[in-house]
Amino acid sequence: MTRRSPRGHHLLGSYGLPALAVLLFLVFSVALPDTFPTRDNVSSILSNQSVPALLALGATIPVATGKFDLSIGYGLGLAHVVVMHLLVTEGTPWPLACLAVVLGGALVGALNGVVVEFARIDSLIATLGTGSIMYALTGWLTDGGRIVPGPDGLPTAFTGLYDARFLGLPAPAFYVLAAVLALWVVLERLPLGRYLYVIGSNPRAAGMLGIPTRRYSVYAFAGSGLVVGLAGVLLAAQQQIGNPSVGLDYLLPAFVGALLGSTTIKPGRANAFGTLVAVAVLAVGLAGIGQLGARFWATPLFNGGTLLVAVGLAGYTARRRLRTRAAPDRNPPARPAGPSAGGADEDAPQPPAHP
Structure with missing residues (x-):
């Protein structure tokens, strides 16, 4: 009996989610022909999902190392409130305020990493604790209320970060695309990304190879915090008001995007384009059920269910990847002895000789 070629399974695992995104768009376009497949609707989806997409990309970076940053939702709330505080209360020029928040986000992320790696606290517990501290700082800064601009409003150039259009599409869509490309270069083309993947695959082996895992x-974590800072700036430009509790609404969709994204394009590995595809599936699905008249509880139900599916699929693809490594073909071609022998996955990032 001949064995079935794994090529079909590989294609389904790698590109099944992008196909699902296209299928969902077609289904909702047929169900809602007057509203869904329109330019205004597409522009609305791109604008509304820009902040969740950035946050999901931020969550993707620690996931590549096998860690989780639960503070990103709290960090988003703190970042956008600090932007509003600097602009409204302190009168800081908006470019300086944005730069301060982005760099501050990177610093906070680095502190998260220090707590996780040097205090030896599990990333889930550590970032939940630091996130609670961020939430407390947000409440202290706003005194539990909202930061509302004066009668003159916010600088037009600042609000234009969200309201502007380029090539007929919302500018935030291009911010997300730029972030995806930058993260793809870091993870797939630079030594830094290979180090992160090796650490996420086997921290002990990474340490034995001389990679400074900590x-x-x-x-x-610093990269994640930097992206969260960018998302906070964009959220402030979108909402134009400082709301101390708004960041928590983005936490679950961000992790759904990061975990579901690790099951596509490069299954078993957190990757930038996979996260983008996952966010697209969530965006199209939520927009479609919303226009069909779903109740308010449909959104958390959709996100929660998708998270369970994402975690299940992520675990399945990881196990399947291990089985593929452990079970070479019955009649493998002759290969010279060396580090890559023994059925290793050639697509996996190879550890550097001299980090």
């Missing part, structure tokens, strides 16, 4: 884990 340092690169801190880098991963």
Whole structure:
């Protein structure tokens, strides 16, 4: 009996989610022909999902190292409130305020990494604790209320970060695309990304190879914090008001996007384009059920159910990847002995000789 080729399974695992996104769009377009497949609706989806997409990309970086940053939702709330505080209360020029928040986000992320790696606290517990501290700082800064601009409003150039259009599409869509490309370069084309993948695959082996695992884990959390700072700036430009509790609404969709994204394009690995595809599936699905008249509880139900599916699929793809490594073909071609022998996955990032 001949064995079935794994090519079909590989294609389904790699590109099934993008196909699902297209299928969902077609289904909702047929069900809602007057409203869904319109330019205004597409523009609305791109604008509304820009902040969740950025936050999901931020969550993707620690996931690549096998860590989780639960503070990103709290960090988003703190970042956008600090932007509003600097603009409204302190009168800081908006470019300086935005730069301060982005750099501050990277610093907070690095502190998260230090707590996780040097205090040896599990990332879930550590970032939940630091996130609670961020939430307390947000409440202290706003005194539990909202930061509302004066009668003159916010600078037009600042609000234009969200309201502007380029090539007929919302500018935030291009911010997300730029972030995806930048993260793809870091993870797939730079040594830093290979280090992060090796650490996420086997931290002990990474340490034996001489990779400074603690340092690169801190880098991963710092990168996540930087992206969260960018998302906070964009959220402030979108809402134009400082709401101390708004960030928590974005936490679950961000992790759904990051975990579901690790099951596509490069199954078993957190990757930028996979996260983008996952966010697209969530965006199309939520927009469609919303226009069909779903009740208010449909959104958390959709996000929660999708998170369970994402975690299940992520675990399945990881196990399947291990089985593929452990079970080479019955009649493998002759290969010279070396580090890549023994059925290793050639697509997996190879550890550097001299980090």
